[in-house]
Amino acid sequence: MKQILILGAGTAGTMMANKLSKGLDIEEWKITIVDKDKIHYYQPGLLFIPFDIYKKEDVIKPKANFFPSNVEFIITEISKILPEENKVLFTDGKTIKYDFLLIATGTNVCPEETPGLKGNLWYKNIFDFYTLNGALELQKFFRYWEGGKLVVNIADMPFKCPVAPIEFVCLADDFFTKKGIRDKVDITYVTPLSGAFTKPIATKMLSELLEEKNIHVVTDFYLEKVDNEKKTIVSYDGIEIPFDVLTIVPLNKGDEMIARSGMGDELNYVPTNKFTLQSDKYQNIFIIGDAANIPTSKAGSVAHFASEIVYENLICAIEGRTLTAKFDGHANCYIETGKGKGVLIDFNYDTEPLPGTFPLPGIGPFGLLKNTKMNHYGKILFRWIYWHILLKGKEMPIESHMTFAGKNKVNI
Amino acid sequence: MVEKIIAGVTVNVNNEGYLENPAQWTKDIALEIAKEYNLTLTEKHFQVIDYLRKAHLNGETLTMRKVGSSGIVDIKGLYELFPGGPLKISSKIAGIPKPTSCV
Known part of the structure; x- marks a missing residue:
């Protein structure tokens, strides 16, 4: 029997396991997926925990619930990949030889990489919200906080879900308004970018939204260290911003196992062909x-769109054909903006987010780059879709390639 | 895309003044763009510029962290050489596209 091995059972790995178990001849192929953690986290939900909107139970389920019976799920830690020998070593001493390997080991937050970040104030006045622990600690803190300076800072690029910190400050505005202490809370959004977001048209729209909500934005701030004594964040060019509570997006890095395998760049991300999603170096390895x-x-959302491409190209590679599917970098993000509203953006490698309607041109029901109640319902509904449709690799009514239908041209 | 004469050479630049074609770059162009930022380029500046151009031609994605671990200059040093927005300014002077680490 031939072996497909999937490393990582998060959103991307789980979707691939489901797709492959339906598409491949199970008499001929063995599908194995490994992860060190038995819990699946609904990561978009972590954002809602600090504001008491979601509870812990809303965002966790056993990973084992999401695999069909013909997929082997192993909980173990990966020691390293030996790509020249087509095998993976595990820390318990076992090895698995593969015919094809899918790397889906994701990205992690690394607060220890910034001096002073994981010091005395960690989980006292400094929190992350990209981990369940961080989000829960912040929930406890916010319940009793009576106001002061809330600083939200992104340490470095790239990081997971670039819209999440914007959603965080919008939800904070809403949360403290409802608590009746918004006038005592000063919210500052501090980013290494030159604007609130990465792409010009969306940045303009989001900057106006933040201004409307009286959220201060500091741009071009590149974090060097945290001064625990003075309670300030300090940039490489010596600018200091004081905080009473700091919500940090720490430096993101790919899994350490990628570095141990000698397969990553300086941030442990695997060099990947951006169109075929095949490893730049190894033809029997794909990265999702x-x-x-x-x-x-x-x-x-990117992993979801990419899963169609990886699936098609993997089949091509198995059959020895040229890889035919081409990824366009499609991303689709609901941005929760507080007060029961949301903004939807849809973009790819070449096209920045544009206004319009989605997914049906001219109809919607969702409005692109517009702050609407319907977009918020989309986000709320998404949790159900995630657990029941998306992870199981079922059809979604959205094309994997971005479309211009329903989008309007904008001059800025 | 517009044509612009920098240091007596006609080059194509985008609306932010970044060279469209790194091959059109010369040292004199670098010195001229640097003047816009009140910078006088030293040997050290050119070491960074050389590194950026080579990395770009290699198809590598440039980030501040990457330049900081290049062995040529650390991040603090990069800020001292190109104050304001080190990677954006140094890339412009090096005649390569604006860094797209932001997605």
């Missing part, structure tokens, strides 16, 4: 999701 170094957002 945040683990790849491709120039698009690190986000579940």
Whole structure:
């Protein structure tokens, strides 16, 4: 029997396991997926925890629930990949030889990489919200906080879900308004970018939104260290910003196992062909999701669109044909903006987010680059879709390639 | 895309002044663009510029962290050489596209 091995059972790996189990001849292929963690986290939900909108139970389920019976799921830690020998070593001493390997080991937050970040104030006045622990600690903190300076800072690029910190400050505005202490809370959004977001048209729209909500934006701030004594964040060019509570997006890096295998760039992301999603170096290795170094957002929607491409190209590779599917970097993000509204953006490698309607041209129901109640319902509904449709690799009514239908041209 | 004469050479630049074609770059162009930022380029500046151009031609994605671990200059040093927006300014002077680490 031939072996397909999937490393990582998060959003991307789980979707691939489901697709492959339906598409491949199970008499001929053995599909194995490995992960060190038995819990599946609904990562888009972590954002809602600090504001008491979601509870812990809303965002976790056993990973084992999401695999069909013909997929082997192993909980173990990966020691390293030996790509020249087509095998993977595990820390328990076992090895698996593969015919094809899918790397879906994602990206992690690394607060220890910034001096002073994981110091005395960690989980006292400094929190991340990209981990369940960080989000839960922040939830406890916000319940009793009476106001002061809330600083939200992104340490470095790239990071997972580039819209999440914007959503965070919008939800904070809403949360403290409802608590009746918004006038005592000063919210500052500090980013290494030159604007609130990465692409010009969306940046303009989002900057106006933040201004409307009285959220201060500091741009071009590249974090060097955190001063625990003075409670400030300090940039490489010596600018200091004081905080009472700091919500940090720490440096993101791919899995350490990628570095141990000698297969990553300086941030442990795997060099990947941005169109075929095949490893630049090894023809029987494909990379899906945040683990790849491709120039698009690190986000579940990207992994979802990419899964169609990886599936098709993997079949091509198995049959010895030229890879025919071409990824366009498609991303689609609901941005929760507070007060029961949301903004939807849809973009790819070449096209920045444009206004319009989605997914049906002229009809919607969702409005692109517009702040609407319907977009918020889309985000809320998405949790159900994620657990029941997306992870199981079922059909979604959205094309994997971005379309211009329903989008309007904009001059800025 | 517009044509612009920099240091007596006609080059194509985008609306932010980045060279469209790195092959059109010369040292004199670098010195001229640097003047816009009140910078006088030294040997050290050119070491960074050389590194950026080579990495770009190699198809590598440039980030501040990457330049900082290049062995040529650390991040603090990069800020001292190109104050304001080190990677954006140094890329412009090096005649390569604006860094797209932002997605």
